[in-house]
Amino acid sequence: MAEVTRERWTSRAPFIFAAIGSAIGLGNVWRFPYMTYEYGGGTFLIPYVIGLIVMGIPWMIMEFGMGRYFQKGAPGVFEGIGKKWEWLGWWPVWVAFMIVTYYTVVIAWSLRFAISSLTVAWGLGQAGAEGAGDFFFGTVLQLSDGPTVLGPPVWFILGLLAFVWLVIFLIMFRGARVIGKVSIFLVILPWLLLVVLFIRGVTLPGAIDGLNYYLAPDFAVLGDMEVWFAAFSQIAFTLSLGMAGMFAYGSFIAKRADVNNSAVITSLSDAATAFFAGFAVFSTVGFIMQALNIPVGEVSASGLGLAFVTYPVAVSMMPGANALVGVLFFLCLFFLGTTSAYFLAYGGVAVPLMDKFGLSRIKATLIVTIVAFLVGILFTTQGGLYWLDMVDRAASFYGLLITGALACLVVGWVFGPGKIREHTNETSDIRVGAWWDWLIRIVVPAGLIFVMVVGGFMKDLKEQYSGYEVGALGGSDIIWILLGVTLIFSILLSLIKTKTAGGGE
């Protein structure tokens, strides 16, 4: 096996910003604020912070720590535990690959809307507000009737997808050194844009009502299991864990540098970004409620509906600077998405390929770029949204939760978390106690399985996911097939002999 020198973050700041950039993404804008509003307002932050302490931060320390300990991406880490566990390192690589293929398409939609915002193409005033939904589903997506009616790609989106991948490739083909430097810029920029959007939002009429819906506490909900599920699910999905990439990012940390403190800073920065984004989002929701004279329940305040329908409605109705606000909002989504996308593509997929097959960085990043772009064409077709929904359910719900739970169980019960704790404590600003071992052994995997079961596993078993039908198969069947096929490919990859001892440069 060829021994090679591991690439390194140049200092703490590039690493922290790269990690924050991977964690903060579209979900911070379109998921967290809605969850807070829906599950008890300000009270939601109590289970959220508890979830962060007992699940999110320990899990992140584990992924950073294991990456640093073995100096490898996810497959190399589990190969290091034992050859028979290597497949468990490849499964989240497939999760990262599946996610990045459609996540880049959503980034392309954001760019499409940034361009369309220049002229507020869906219309101004009441007409624009009424036409925003048709603009997204009809003009932008040209959405067909179902997943079997694919039609041709939407060429505008396909062109933008190619541009998005060009940007990602140009950032990642030089590795951690460039990723770290670019991340400082690409994390601070959306923060500044959120400040502008916050100022615009809170100066709109009705903003106070929206913020009141966002944050008014309801302590009665603390006894409700659904609220705890919501908080733990947000933790599970927001930190970009369970997607292989954090093992790789951890492997680039210098051998004598801090791990634990960086994990806490990353997690808290992610939470602060999401909390702040909620002010920009819900002040705007309040404005729409007043401008259209509708109750809060009728405003779509999460997911694609918030980003690509509700926010354009607000842009149409604003008393001034409509185009500017639209452009800034969608550029903000573009930057937030891009930092997560190159994390998935590089840390999640390219680094494991370099580690395993001894590929040069340029070759590995080029392969990932081309193959992921080609797969992503599916999601630019007229039926692409349906497939995006199913692949999202398979990868970022089941894939992430299953592989995350299994990884913690193997580290906790086979490898021994004490070794990692001592390894990271030795060089970290903050030390963790033996209690951390039990969080990795029991609490984190139990939390992830809890989220999976309560989040719809039984429902997906009983009925087909979202009622989709693809020939004789239903939506849930497609999800199980995707999970099964990626598991088989993971096992097959683990049977191939590893060509490098170190990976990286």
Added chain:
Amino acid sequence: MLTGAIVSTIVIWLILLGGLGFCISRIGRGGEWED
């Protein structure tokens, strides 16, 4: 209702920024960033 939202905002920012402030104050107590 509005008072609750304001108090929530203050408390949550205190927790998040206080936590970040604590972490930042600990920087440098661990190891070096160069091998």
